[in-house]
Amino acid sequence: MSIQQIISPDKIESELMKIWEGLAKENKMRASLFNLIIFNRYSERTDYIRNIVQKVIEKFPCRILFISEDPAADHPYLKTAVSVAMPQNSESSIACDNIDIGVGGAFLERVPYVLLPHLLPDLPVTLLWAEDPCKAHPLFQPLSKLAGRIIFDSESADSLLAFSKTVLELREKTQIDIADLNWARTEGWRDLIAFVFDTPERLTELQHLKQLTLTYNARPTEFFCHLKIQSMYLLSWLSDRLNWTCKTANQKLQFQFESFSASIESTEWEKLGPGTIIGARFETKKDSLVDCARIKDRYHYVEIQISSPEKCDLPYQFVLGQTATGQSLVKEICMKGTSDHYIAMLRQLQLLDRNQLC
Numbered sequence: 001m002s003i004q005q006i007i008s009p010d011k012i013e014s015e016l017m018k019i020w021e022g023l024a025k026e027n028k029m030r031a032s033l034f035n036l037i038i039f040n041r042y043s044e045r046t047d048y049i050r051n052i053v054q055k056v057i058e059k060f061p062c063r064i065l066f067i068s069e070d071p072a073a074d075h076p077y078l079k080t081a082v083s084v085a086m087p088q089n090s091e092s093s094i095a096c097d098n099i100d101i102g103v104g105g106a107f108l109e110r111v112p113y114v115l116l117p118h119l120l121p122d123l124p125v126t127l128l129w130a131e132d133p134c135k136a137h138p139l140f141q142p143l144s145k146l147a148g149r150i151i152f153d154s155e156s157a158d159s160l161l162a163f164s165k166t167v168l169e170l171r172e173k174t175q176i177d178i179a180d181l182n183w184a185r186t187e188g189w190r191d192l193i194a195f196v197f198d199t200p201e202r203l204t205e206l207q208h209l210k211q212l213t214l215t216y217n218a219r220p221t222e223f224f225c226h227l228k229i230q231s232m233y234l235l236s237w238l239s240d241r242l243n244w245t246c247k248t249a250n251q252k253l254q255f256q257f258e259s260f261s262a263s264i265e266s267t268e269w270e271k272l273g274p275g276t277i278i279g280a281r282f283e284t285k286k287d288s289l290v291d292c293a294r295i296k297d298r299y300h301y302v303e304i305q306i307s308s309p310e311k312c313d314l315p316y317q318f319v320l321g322q323t324a325t326g327q328s329l330v331k332e333i334c335m336k337g338t339s340d341h342y343i344a345m346l347r348q349l350q351l352l353d354r355n356q357l358c
Contacts, residue, residue: 006081009114015082016097023084028095031061035119036333037143039067040130045156048223049130052329057096058087059330063120064098067111067139073104080114112142124148126333133170134162149177151332155226155275161353164346171343179332182229182275183342187331188320189234189277190341192302195318196290206242208284209260215279215293218266224274228253231264231277232353233345240341240348249355260285272299292318 007015020030036056040049046068053064064085070077079102086095099118103111119125127147129140134157144150150170157163171178197203216231235255239246248256253264267278272294279293279302288308295301300320306313 006079009078009080012080012082012099012118016084016099019082019084023095027093028084028086029093030097031094032063032096032120032123033060034062034124034126034333035065036062036126036128037065037067037115037147038128038130039069039139039143041069041071044222045130049128053128054085054088056330056333057085057094058092060333061094061096062126063118063123064096065101065115065118066098067101067103067115067143069108069139070102070104076105076107078103078107078110078114108138111139112146115143116146119146126151128153128329130156132157132163134159134166144174144176147176149179149333151179151181151329153181154229155182155224157226159356160226160229160232161350161356164349164353168343168346171338177336178338178342179335180342181329181332182233183339183345184329184331185273185275186230186233186237186277189280190237192292192304192318192320193238193280196292196304196306202290205284205288205290206282208286209282210285211260211281211283212238212262213265213279213281213283214262214277215265215267215281217269217272217274217276217278219268219270219272219274221274227266227275228264228357230275232349232357234277234280235262235264236349236352237341237345239352240344246352249352249357251355251357253357255352269294269296269299294320 036053038049038053040046053066056062057064081100083098084095085098086092101111101114125147126149127143128151130153131137133140133152152167154160154163167178170176197206214231214235216227218227220227238244244257246255246257255262269278272278281292282290286308289306291305292302295303302318302320303315304318305315
């Protein structure tokens with residue numbers, strides 16, 4: 001990304017044009033497939049969010065409109081700056097406009113008016129709302145009205161139960177397309193489970209479970225502290241797809257369903273993303289076992305072992321998608337509509353998390 005130039009709002013387009021006139025000599029091509037609005041409050045997560053946006057432009061060039069609110073501002077202010085964002089691949093000829101809006105205090109209400117003239121016409125608008133949607137904010141409604149798709153990060157929510165209720169209510173009221181970064185982060189495991197239990201015989205085994213154990217990475221970072229979310233999502237998705245009914249749940253993440261038990265356990269892997277699912281173990285009442293576990297020195301690979309009292313299949317491996325920073329946002333941007341599985345999962349999650357387990 002080039003050095004930012006702080007300018008007045010009315011100079012945004014003219015200053016961008018000057019930058020591009022200089023870049024024309026470097027054979028850089030100005031490209032945008034859509035408008036990407038990002039809203040966040042200044043915190044230790046701001047740089048993390050910028051990094052995941054950088055991953056987006058490497059796959060999908062777009063006009064970036066990055067809004068940062070300073071919650072500790074002593075006086076109202078609104079500053080704008082422009083720069084050009086480029087993929088880290090130095091051989092790429094693609095570059096994207098980057099417009100930064102810094103705001104504090106009562107000047108928040110001015111942001112939509114500053115933003116609107118700089119949305120590229122006839123191109124889709126995606127809003128990445130990087131804050132807790134459960135907390136009312138004066139910018140959420142005006143920005144969401146500009147967008148055709150809203151992407152949330154449930155990591156920012158203080159309560160997963162409140163988050164699910166808020167997102168479901170928003171979807172019901174507005175019918176706007178909704179996505180969630182943590183939902184995208186579970187895609188590999190959802191694909192894996194669908195692959196393993198791909199026959200009527202294997203599906204029948206899921207109806208005769210005795211114990212289900214999910215394991216996640218409990219290594220926190222300054223950007224991630226709500227580490228149970230992805231495993232809760234996966235368990236809720238399975239519960240919905242297989243019509244499981246949860247009877248009780250406790251703070252130790254132990255669940256009692258109608259005919260079997262489930263638990264969510266933790267361990268720590270240094271090189272794996274925080275909260276990432278590490279393993280899923282399915283034990284049946286007939287002592288059959290399906291054990292899916294990441295390989296520690298090749299953690300994008302899962303080893304699958306299937307056995308029963310009569311036989312033991314040869315282990316085989318399943319390749320999960322890369323868990324690099326920003327890939328979940330890339331996936332959710334390239335998707336269309338709202339996942340029916342996601343909405344159904346959120347409804348099921350309200351039953352599993354009714355005691356606010358995370």
